[in-house]
Amino acid sequence: MKTIRWGILGTGLIAQAFAKGLNNLPATELVAVGSRNQASADAFGNEFAIATRHGSYQALARDPNIDVIYVSSPHTEHKENSLLCMNYGKAVLCEKPFSLNLMQAQTMIEYARENNIFLMEAMWTRFLPHIKKIKELIADGAIGEPRMLQADFGFRFPHQPEHRLLNPDLGGGALLDAGVYPVSLAHYLFGEPKEIKSFANFGKTGVDEEVAITMQHGNGQLSLLSTSLTLDLPHEALILGTKGSIRIDKSWFTPTSFTLQQTGKNPEKFVFNLEYEGYNYEALEVNQCLRNGKLESDIMPWKDTLAVMKTLDVLREQWGLKYPSEN
Ligand SMILES: NC(=O)c1ccc[n+]([C@@H]2O[C@H](COP(=O)([O-])OP(=O)(O)OC[C@H]3O[C@@H](n4cnc5c(N)ncnc54)[C@H](OP(=O)(O)O)[C@@H]3O)[C@@H](O)[C@H]2O)c1
Known part of the structure; x- marks a missing residue:
């Protein structure tokens, strides 16, 4: 090799x-x-x-x-x-x-x-074993038609105005740092949204610190997402389908376990024996792509990256948040 x-x-x-x-x-x-x-x-x-x-x-x-x-x-x-x-x-x-x-x-x-x-x-989360398994289960119809996602990523961050998380000059704000994870998951499960509605509360440095997002995707699927730099959000994710649901344990965007609940059946817990710690999985994907002479990954393709960036732009536009370097 x-x-x-x-x-x-x-x-x-x-x-x-x-x-x-x-x-x-x-x-x-x-x-x-x-x-x-x-x-x-x-x-x-x-x-x-x-x-x-x-x-x-x-x-x-x-x-x-x-x-x-x-x-x-x-x-x-x-x-x-x-x-x-x-x-x-x-x-x-x-x-x-x-x-x-x-x-x-x-x-x-x-x-x-x-x-x-x-x-x-x-976007390391996409390459983690539990997300891979969830994609397979959904494709196999384990929860029927997936219709709704609830997901969040937010934490209480001390007020350090110079820190990149809060500093507009370094692209600060909850959405770009943490909110991009639930946004990317919604895209991964349901594709690009056709409609986006959102609210954001800004902090003293003028960046988004508390955000709620609702998106409607191509077949009407709904994503209810939140992100914050002032609140410790639950960090669980719930995918609801017409025949069951998948609850991803805290913290859903890191290596973790999940429970499949199919209608009329006992819940089934999926726990993973991890070969690696977490960031390694995305690196393995890169290695594999390079060995195979590929220019982009099938799991994180360019069109998905562009679609996610478009959604982030739409959200910021809804709140009137522009970074100094964009003026
Ligand atoms: N995948 C994840 O789980 C994850 C987690 C955290 C962050 N991130 C992402 O990774 C990026 C870096 O985050 P971080 O938490 O590692 O940030 P950080 O601790 O502030 O480090 C950023 C590094 O970037 C370099 N840098 C280049 N230009 C800079 C500038 N103008 N101001 C400050 N540093 C500059 C510096 O390295 P030198 O001084 O050596 O040049 C600095 O140490 C962000 O885009 C963030 O969203 C991803």
């Missing part, structure tokens, strides 16, 4: 979690890290035993010993950082939200398409 050589762009929180995950995968090497400053690259390299430490993203992108780069910078930087890596022929796994808005996502995907480069949104 061909070894896939990874580089990591950025040395923040999620980069650390991802680096740990890569270490356990077969035929996978984490060969380089790139940071905006050499000291951070060196510290990250020491912590995760990475041989090559670059003091700029440009040097990382140029490194000829890398096959794919994981872009883990704040949302506002995803487009430029991904384009930089692709410009040097590197495949890219880019964190969620894929970009700040639909227009940026289109630019990134067009570049990948025109230059035959692999590109994928790191």
Whole structure:
């Protein structure tokens, strides 16, 4: 099996979690890290035993010993950082939200398409074993026709106005950071929405902190979603169908268990013996796609990424939320 050589762009929180995950995968090497400053690259390299430490993203992108780069910078930087890596022929796994808005996502995907480069949104939840199993059960008709989704992702975040979660200059707000998960799940189950209604309460920094979303999809399916940076939401998800339901345990967007309740039958609990911790599953998908010469993933295809970004744009438009860099 061909070894896939990874580089990591950025040395923040999620980069650390991802680096740990890569270490356990077969035929996978984490060969380089790139940071905006050499000291951070060196510290990250020491912590995760990475041989090559670059003091700029440009040097990382140029490194000829890398096959794919994981872009883990704040949302506002995803487009430029991904384009930089692709410009040097590197495949890219880019964190969620894929970009700040639909227009940026289109630019990134067009570049990948025109230059035959692999590109994928790191919506890690889609690759987790429980979500895979749920998709199979639904396709087999286990709950009849799926008609409704209730899902949320929200937590109480201390008021740190400079932090990327609250800072408009870094694409702050609940929707782009956490709300993108239930939005993406709704798209995965029901496809693109045909109608969206929503409410948002803004905090002191002018970004969305409490959000309620209702979407109606192609066959009338309904999604009831919420996200927040001020409230600890339940983090359960419920998929209701005409012949039963699936309740995904807390936290539904991480590796977890679920219960299938078919009408007239005893509930059936599904628990998974996880081979990996969590972020590894999306990396495995990238490895597999690269080995097979694919440009996009069937599980997280470009059209889904674009559809999700369009929904995020529509929601922000409903609330009049524009980021400074969009003006
Ligand atoms: N999949 C998940 O579960 C998950 C979880 C958390 C976050 N995320 C996503 O991952 C991205 C990063 O989140 P994070 O929590 O890791 O953020 P973070 O801790 O703030 O780290 C972001 C890193 O990006 C780099 N960076 C580049 N330009 C920057 C700028 N203008 N300001 C600040 N940092 C900059 C920095 O690395 P250098 O200083 O080394 O250049 C920084 O350490 C976000 O898009 C977020 O939505 C995903």
